[in-house]
Amino acid sequence: MNKLAISYLLWAIGFIIxxxxxxxxxxxxxGTGTLWLCTFGLFGIAQLLDVLVxxxxxxxxNAKIKAKLGVSSNGVPLYSSISTVSYNITPTTQEQFRVKLLKxxxxxxxxxSVTQGVMATGASFQEVENVLNQMLKSGYVGIGNDPETGIVLYDFYEL
Incomplete structure (x- = not known):
């Protein structure tokens, strides 16, 4: 997490050096950092105004970092993570489970689809859906609908 004092210190360095x-x-x-660097803080005007910004x-x-980590501004998790114990998937088999879904x-x-994942792995619908949603939140897959049937499909980008 970035600190306000460090930001002000770096801002002040612009006047010293x-x-x-x-x-x-x-x-x-x-982008704007590069612009400030090349134009001396937009000739000093924008550098001065930045003290307010x-x-x-x-x-x-910090909000962007927390969002990437899946935590709200108050530190509360935004997503419920899948418990490996409650779904009887141990951490080592969880990776094997993801590989089966990938294949x-x-x-x-x-x-x-979730149904196709159940057929491929033999796991329950809930287990497959939770793992696919976890992969979605991690950015490994996207989600959409089949244009003809409307079925929810998880799209593995790299395949």
């Missing part, structure tokens, strides 16, 4: 925009790089604003910049950056999707053009 003429390297403007470090605070923007620190907060994930690479830095708190929201830090807050926005099943590979034989179907990179797309897989």
């Amino acid at each position: 003429p390297i403007h925009g470090l605070h923007r790089f620190y907060n994930g604003k690479v 830095i708190p929201s910049m830090v807050e926005e950056h 099943a999707a590979a034989t179907r053009g990179g797309k897989l």
